[in-house]
Amino acid sequence: GAGVSQSPSNKVTEKGKDVELRCDPISGHTALYWYRQSLGQGLEFLIYFQGNSAPDKSGLPSDRFSAERTGGSVSTLTIQRTQQEDSAVYLCASSPRTEREAFFGQGTRLTVV
């Protein structure tokens, strides 16, 4: 079956522009996560959606970052007024609401020039 799909796979943007990153989770998965991975670094948690509950936004680094999940499925991560330090790979994952593991997409590599 289809896995977690992220688009675009690569994005180059100019400093100060807004970007939108998309995540299509596995059908039926109620949990959706966004992480950020900078070059050679670990995984930085950004935001977590679980069903119809209020999202856990505790990892968003600034108010320039926001995310939404429409209809309990597709999610969009928006970064406004991008800065060079936003350059990273943005990873999306989804999982069922059980003790099951999360499945990761291939990520979106964002480069801010």
Added chain:
Amino acid sequence: GNSVTQMEGPVTLSEEAFLTINCTYTATGYPSLFWYVQYPGEGLQLLLKATKADDKGSNKGFEATYRKETTSFHLEKGSVQVSDSAVYFCALKGRGGSEKLVFGKGTKLTVNP
């Protein structure tokens, strides 16, 4: 909140050496525990998991046992190969309340021939 503490690398071994990567956790209740692996240039994928105390997860010659008494989930392999060179992440997923997936900082393993 829940957290994972993982042995920091980098770790460099010769082929056929024994591998241990330590992982301990702090969590309320009984989380599920995971090891993820990221091979060079690839996405994150599940290596093994354990969902309750004393469970042993195993895959590709790697093993980890869920030890509630020591809150640990150490990764072991008896004889590493060059192809095992990757970054390994320990993670936990809580139950009830927040089921956020929490990661350790990752351990980079290099295996030399």
